[in-house]
Amino acid sequence: MSDPIKAAITAEKEALNLKLPPIVRPPEDIGVDALTQSKLLNYRRSKEQKKTINQLVIDGAKRNLDRTLGKRIPSSPEPDYPPTMTSEIKKKGFNYIYMKQCVESSTIVPIQQEWLDHMLMLIPTSLKEGKKREELVQSLINEVSSDFEKSMKRYLVKSVLMKPPVKWLEDEGGPLPECPVGLDYSNPWHSSYVQTRSQILANLHIVHPIMKMLLDLGYMTFANTVLLDLTGIRAKGPIDCESLKNDLSIQARKSEEKIMNTWYPKVISLFTKKEALDGIKPEKLDAFYNCVSTLMSNQLKDLLKRTVEGFVKVFDQEDQERLPIFKMELTFDDDKMEFYPTFQDLEDIVLGLVERIAEALQNVQTVPSWLSGTSTTVNLDTELPEHVLEWALDTLKAAVRRNLEGARQHYETYVEKYNWLLDGTAVELIETFQAEDHTFDEYTELVGRFLSLASEIMLLPQWVHFPMVRLDCEDLKTGLTNKARAFANILLNDIASKHRKENECICSEFEAIKEHALKVPETTEEMMDLIFYVEKARTIGIQELALRIKESKRQMSYFLDVFIFPQEDLALNSAVLMWPWKINPIFDENDELIENAKHKKENELIAKREKLILEIEKESRRMEEFAEFAELDRMQQYVTDVRQLQKRIQESEEAVQFINKQEELFKWELTKYPELEKLKVNIEPYQKFFKLVLKWQRTEKRWMDGGFLDLNGEIMEADVDEFSREIFKTLKFFQMKQKKELQEKRKSAKRRSLETEKLEEEPKENPTITMCSTVMENIKVFKV
Numbered sequence: 001m002s003d004p005i006k007a008a009i010t011a012e013k014e015a016l017n018l019k020l021p022p023i024v025r026p027p028e029d030i031g032v033d034a035l036t037q038s039k040l041l042n043y044r045r046s047k048e049q050k051k052t053i054n055q056l057v058i059d060g061a062k063r064n065l066d067r068t069l070g071k072r073i074p075s076s077p078e079p080d081y082p083p084t085m086t087s088e089i090k091k092k093g094f095n096y097i098y099m100k101q102c103v104e105s106s107t108i109v110p111i112q113q114e115w116l117d118h119m120l121m122l123i124p125t126s127l128k129e130g131k132k133r134e135e136l137v138q139s140l141i142n143e144v145s146s147d148f149e150k151s152m153k154r155y156l157v158k159s160v161l162m163k164p165p166v167k168w169l170e171d172e173g174g175p176l177p178e179c180p181v182g183l184d185y186s187n188p189w190h191s192s193y194v195q196t197r198s199q200i201l202a203n204l205h206i207v208h209p210i211m212k213m214l215l216d217l218g219y220m221t222f223a224n225t226v227l228l229d230l231t232g233i234r235a236k237g238p239i240d241c242e243s244l245k246n247d248l249s250i251q252a253r254k255s256e257e258k259i260m261n262t263w264y265p266k267v268i269s270l271f272t273k274k275e276a277l278d279g280i281k282p283e284k285l286d287a288f289y290n291c292v293s294t295l296m297s298n299q300l301k302d303l304l305k306r307t308v309e310g311f312v313k314v315f316d317q318e319d320q321e322r323l324p325i326f327k328m329e330l331t332f333d334d335d336k337m338e339f340y341p342t343f344q345d346l347e348d349i350v351l352g353l354v355e356r357i358a359e360a361l362q363n364v365q366t367v368p369s370w371l372s373g374t375s376t377t378v379n380l381d382t383e384l385p386e387h388v389l390e391w392a393l394d395t396l397k398a399a400v401r402r403n404l405e406g407a408r409q410h411y412e413t414y415v416e417k418y419n420w421l422l423d424g425t426a427v428e429l430i431e432t433f434q435a436e437d438h439t440f441d442e443y444t445e446l447v448g449r450f451l452s453l454a455s456e457i458m459l460l461p462q463w464v465h466f467p468m469v470r471l472d473c474e475d476l477k478t479g480l481t482n483k484a485r486a487f488a489n490i491l492l493n494d495i496a497s498k499h500r501k502e503n504e505c506i507c508s509e510f511e512a513i514k515e516h517a518l519k520v521p522e523t524t525e526e527m528m529d530l531i532f533y534v535e536k537a538r539t540i541g542i543q544e545l546a547l548r549i550k551e552s553k554r555q556m557s558y559f560l561d562v563f564i565f566p567q568e569d570l571a572l573n574s575a576v577l578m579w580p581w582k583i584n585p586i587f588d589e590n591d592e593l594i595e596n597a598k599h600k601k602e603n604e605l606i607a608k609r610e611k612l613i614l615e616i617e618k619e620s621r622r623m624e625e626f627a628e629f630a631e632l633d634r635m636q637q638y639v640t641d642v643r644q645l646q647k648r649i650q651e652s653e654e655a656v657q658f659i660n661k662q663e664e665l666f667k668w669e670l671t672k673y674p675e676l677e678k679l680k681v682n683i684e685p686y687q688k689f690f691k692l693v694l695k696w697q698r699t700e701k702r703w704m705d706g707g708f709l710d711l712n713g714e715i716m717e718a719d720v721d722e723f724s725r726e727i728f729k730t731l732k733f734f735q736m737k738q739k740k741e742l743q744e745k746r747k748s749a750k751r752r753s754l755e756t757e758k759l760e761e762e763p764k765e766n767p768t769i770t771m772c773s774t775v776m777e778n779i780k781v782f783k784v
Contacts, residue, residue, distance in 0.1 A: 096164050103160050104153045111148040116141055206291060208280070213270055214292065218299035221263045227255040227307040227360055230314050230322065238327045238470040241341050241349045248353055256360050264364065267296065271367050289368045293380055300361050300382040307357050308384065308392045315350070315399035320467045328407060329472040330414065332479025335422045337414055339407070347400050354392050358384050403468035410464055410471060414480075418457065421483050430490055440555055443495045450488035451562065454481045492563050499555050500569060503576045506548055510579045513537045517590035520597065527597045534590050542583065552576055612655045615648070 120128075120137065128137065228248055239247075271277075271292075280288050314322045329340045341349075361382050369378040420426055433446060457480045464471040517534050521527035556573055559565065565573065 096161065099161055100157050103157050106156070108149055108152045108156070111145050116144065119144065206295070208288070208291075210270060211291065211295060214267065214295055217263065217266055217270070218296070221259070221266075222299055222303045225255075225303065226310050227252045227303065227357060228311060230310060233314065233324045234322055236325075238325045240327050241346055244324060244326070245349050245353060245356075249356055252356060252360050259361065260364070268367065268370055271371065289366065293366045296364070296367075297380045297382055300364065300380065301384060304357060304361065304382065304384050305388055307360075308354060308388065311354065311357065312392050312395050312399075315396055315403065315468070317399060317402055323403065323468045326469050327472065328469050329474075330411060330476035332476045332483075335483070337411065337419070337422070337476055339411065343401075343404055343408070346404070347397060350396055350400050351393055354389065354396060358389060400468075403466070406466040407464075407469045407471050410466075414473075414476065418453075418480050421453075421480060421487070426487050430487060433491075434494060440495060440498075440551075443491055444558060447488045447491045447495075447562065450484045450491070454484040454488070457481045457484065488562075492559075495555075496559065496563055496565075496569075499552065499559070500572065502548065503552055503572050506545060506552065506576050507572070507579065509541070509545060510583060513541065513583065514586050517586050518593065520593060521601075523601075527594065527601055530590075531594055534587065534594075538587060542580075546580060549576055549580065608655065608658070612652060615652055615655075 120141075130136075228251055233244075277285070277288070313319070314324065316322070326346060328346070331338050331340045362379065364380045364382060366378045366380055369376075457477050460473065460477055462472065462474045462477070464473060513534075516530060517537070519530065521530050552573075
């Protein structure tokens, strides 16, 4: 028998003699929750320790009882043995326990470190990561070592001792594997082995030496290599999305070029050697190269997969130390608050990088295609599996959205606090406020609200840092601040316009006072009105204007802090403040003007009074002339003269009224003119008489010179009687007047002690009475 066959038989026997407990693959979720795993391990360890302690206590108690009493207190119900068998069974049981302890106390070879390393390699890589990785691995090694030692002791006990049939000595570990019995190892299997081995060598190209060289080359090239080096991406600080995309794309292209310039030429060089195809039959050449392509494809796919997995791990929420920091801005454009770039843009860029990784190494020629040198190229299948891409995209999408949640909440804070500035609420508030009647203080309160809001926005932080985002809020802060200040300026312009109108009104009133005060009065009424106006302006007007100027000054002080006046408004404000000092010289000038005007008007009034007295004297003399009128032919002239005198009397009356009014204005004693009243009374009979005579003359002429047939006797008789009565009344009036005047003259003469002869002297004949008598005679003659 050859040496390889002997070695195989020996190995099989050893395997049959030593049956270790089956290796149980650890659960996939081990290491996920380090705290829970630690608690479970501690609980298992404490449970085993308690079990060992209890067993030792029971064993010690059994030995003590066996020595002293020769009997055992059972820890579990025993079968009903005959009384003669009880002591023998107890003795066997205690002997077995003693022997078992002796065997277990012997030295056991510990588990080999190589076995432990192989076991650790079976654990998935994802379960060997975390903060408590070393602690969990050491705990697992301790547990496996303990289980191995217990298994070896148990196997040794069962191999050396035979357990007596005592129920309380049953082993809970289960039966040991039995050695095979009756197996025939003399079967000539070597021929079939050689045949099978030859078939394997002929068809299984993976065992070809060149494949091992290709595998080693791939391992040395790709074992610690990925397309993208993402270790220092966070240390670069905030970076633009496009910059990251460009940087990683360039890095992926350079890595791809490096692989194609280093690994691929080495691969080609393996197959350009003469000994590369040793042992490969021509009909098996395609299958051989298919195996080569598959191996190369698997190596490149694994590289792409590890690169994608590494890129996905960068965005792991639990390990934020590798997260990239993206630059994002909150922008303000067209009265809208937006992100730049948007969340969708950022997500598309991150997902696009996965697609960029998947696009790498897709144009790698197969070895036979390269060796053939034809224009038609055949590329390796290096496309990542669909499920890997879906997993990467879904994981990244969820991670990106989760990492952007903080920035979204910060944006929602802005929207919640300041969106009313943009959605029309502020505009409606201002329009409603302006439509109502509000005071200056109410305006300033609302303006202060907007200005305080602008200050609050400006004090917000410019940069807000999140695990994956550095959010720049400067543009949004500036936009919202300008918006709030714009609303404040609307209100400021409104009250500034009102303030301007008020100042213009104040200046116009001062100008009006100045104009009135410096105007030279034409009449006494104007002078008195001017005196009253200036007096009122000095007392009430100036006080009211002073209060308004004080309020304007208060408003001006407020505007200087929040508003920029144009040059014309500054000049207007200065004029308003200077008017109280400018008005006093105007009043002094008015006093002088009034004094001069008053002196002048008084002199004019005195002159008018003297002129009126002279005019009344003239009218009286003219009145005396009426008594001398006695010519009936000049009756028309007499009527005209009476009318002229009446007109002059009327003008004199108006002059009296004017003089009295002036005297009232000057607060003088009113002058009276009884002669004028007397003239008015005395001229009335003459005017009536002259008109009546003139009427009679015209009527008589009409009757005498007109058509005879047009006359009506009855009417004529009635008219004649009427004229006769009126003339008679007039005659009687003048006679009574003459008599009365005569009596007054006599009384006045008696007072002056005149001579009696003169008193009894007959009065002269009155021409008016004579003229009345003549008219009476003419009427009588006409009537006859």
